[in-house]
Amino acid sequence: MKGRNEDLEEDDDMNAREDRREKRTAAKVVDEDILVSDMTWTEIQDALKDRPVAIVPVGATEAHGPHLPVSTDTVIATEMARRGAAKLAEHGVPALILPPVHFTVADFGADFAGTMSLPAETAVALMRDVALAAGKKYRCVAFANIHLEPRHLECLKRAVEEARKAGGSVTFCDLTKKRWAELLGDAYQQGDHAGAFETSLMMAAAPELVRERERISLPPTDGLVAAIKKGAKTFMEAGGEDAYFGDPTAASAEEGENLYEALAEALAVSVMEHLGSKA
Numbered sequence: 156m157k158g159r160n161e162d163l164e165e166d167d168d169m170n171a172r173e174d175r176r177e178k179r180t181a182a183k184v185v186d187e188d189i190l191v192s193d194m195t196w197t198e199i200q201d202a203l204k205d206r207p208v209a210i211v212p213v214g215a216t217e218a219h220g221p222h223l224p225v226s227t228d229t230v231i232a233t234e235m236a237r238r239g240a241a242k243l244a245e246h247g248v249p250a251l252i253l254p255p256v257h258f259t260v261a262d263f264g265a266d267f268a269g270t271m272s273l274p275a276e277t278a279v280a281l282m283r284d285v286a287l288a289a290g291k292k293y294r295c296v297a298f299a300n301i302h303l304e305p306r307h308l309e310c311l312k313r314a315v316e317e318a319r320k321a322g323g324s325v326t327f328c329d330l331t332k333k334r335w336a337e338l339l340g341d342a343y344q345q346g347d348h349a350g351a352f353e354t355s356l357m358m359a360a361a362p363e364l365v366r367e368r369e370r371i372s373l374p375p376t377d378g379l380v381a382a383i384k385k386g387a388k389t390f391m392e393a394g395g396e397d398a399y400f401g402d403p404t405a406a407s408a409e410e411g412e413n414l415y416e417a418l419a420e421a422l423a424v425s426v427m428e429h430l431g432s433k434a
């Protein structure tokens with residue numbers, strides 16, 4: 156015989172299960188169910204029947220001004236992956252998003268609290284081996300990268316090359332290529348770091364992580380590109396003692412939405428071209 160409390164507990168259990176079911180259904184509508192880290196192995200097994208592409212977001216753990224968190228690059232890369240996956244789905248290409256690579260070479264910001272910079276060899280091995288491990292399960296692997304420090308980009312290119320040599324079907328969307336850079340606007344092309352470009356992307360994807368009071372108080376600075384051409388190897392040498400470059404006050408969520416459209420396009424086209432080139 157069950158007491159009244161046990162009946163109530165059973166009702167609660169049923170309600171909780173119902174809630175979870177509803178949440179899952181709602182999540183499907185916004186494509187939340189493509190984040191592998193939130194899925195069980197049985198759900199992933201089901202999804203793998205459609206031969207999905209694996210998208211791996213890549214970012215540094217790095218100082219991004221006094222107004223954005225050190226996770227800024229991975230937050231942006233993950234949102235780029237999500238929206239790129241939605242575009243791929245429109246073309247009949249299913250994709251799942253793997254947990255991001257949070258650590259890589261981040262020497263420019265290495266002196267700042269919160270930045271974690273890995274040796275190049277470690278970064279190459281990490282990205283190469285993530286690609287090879289994912290390549291055993293997925294149709295192909297695509298890196299969605301938003302950390303544009305030159306030495307990191309060299310590592311990413313090497314990781315892709317080495318993974319390909321080992322038989323992996325791997326690509327990455329190189330945002331420094333002219334065709335994509337032109338879509339991303341002036342702030343981006345001048346070497347934005349936590350300026351109007353990245354801050355807009357954060358305001359669109361994760362406004363709760365933007366320190367608004369700090370953002371609106373920051374004076375605009377020049378982009379990083381000019382300083383890198385003159386030989387700067389760190390944010391300090393480039394004159395960025397607060398670890399931002401550009402104009403955070405010029406950022407807006409609306410601009411962030413436009414930029415995600417361009418990032419998603421770049422990623423989806425890169426993947427489609429990679430798949431096409433193999434056909």
Ligand SMILES: [Zn+2]
Pocket residue numbers: 219227228301302348349353
């Ligand atoms: Zn960044």
